[in-house]
Amino acid sequence: MDDLLSGLRMPERVAPGALFLPGYAASIEREALRGIAAICALAPPHHLLTPGGRRLSVAMTGCGAFGWHSDRAGYRYVSRDPVSGRPWPAMPRSWRDLAREAAERAGYPGFEPQSCLVNRYDTGARMGLHRDCDEDDLTSPVVSVSFGVTAAFLFGGAERHDPVRKLAVESGDVLVWGGPSRLAYHGVAPLPRRTHSLTGPLRWNLTFRRVTHRQGP
Template structure:
């Protein structure tokens, strides 16, 4: 299994340190998944998922939306955070407590106390969709960690180094897993391999990823 590349788990039960600033919390969000999905239903009714356009004019295969004071968007003018949904002209839906509390609890368990996310990017992966290697560097506050929650079908997460040419490790993320990275790892390149076909008992043929950041 890909997770074996990182060796045995250490620390609190279910918390696996992968490097100096990266921690995998096995199944941390699984019990809360129904509540998270209910909250997501309300968010997406206000700001539906959509396929953004890159600055180069390419259509992203992953469908996206946001909640919280700021939302990440992309179009021909560039990548950025903004307070309003460009499709509706309205503020992004508020971040529900169940999402914010989960992100803060995960960050604290990984050694990043006082995490206060102001942006939650919602990504939906269908089989065959992928996310190319990239850095999360559009945020003003790079001292805060990134908290990534996986729901639905398993995905192979690609975790590289601080340059695009560094070796890339592979890690299979399962339903309910939470990955937290920050500190010396905050600007590591990362991505997702094409999602394999499958059916999840709760979400069907898809994966939902929630990425919490401190953007401002």
């Protein structure tokens, strides 16, 4: 890991309102990977297109009341998988509990995620710097959970040109951001050619968000 700023494997405030929780989800790693396999069997990941027609290198699916979708019509949340026309798979209760507990640990009690994006990173896949701003509810945090190959997570500021912190996110690591960092730019560097004992060359990322202000899960 000499190419990443892994630092101490201790909880750490990486920015105002953003907390890094190394190993927070490590105890449910195998259970989570079984859940990912089950969700992908119902709603296989796809490489979506941006509004400009660029193919994303990360393959995406989701679960919960809403899934995130991108095509030439724009970025948005939808209640059904556009490929199959079926509702998204239900979010596992253990995942919801994990996201809620991690958010509370970071100072955001009462978080009730409505959407979990399930992202598959193959070797070389990356996520450019962007903000999570397609949700109506920007008062709730984002909870990001990593499994599989270690990646370099890039966490910046409110402007695209702000300095970027590079974090080594290992399998089971969790990052929560909200409040003053809710709209921080972030991304993932190209996934290196490595292997993990449970996922092979893959990294899986679960990203939990609340989409609307309405009551209910």
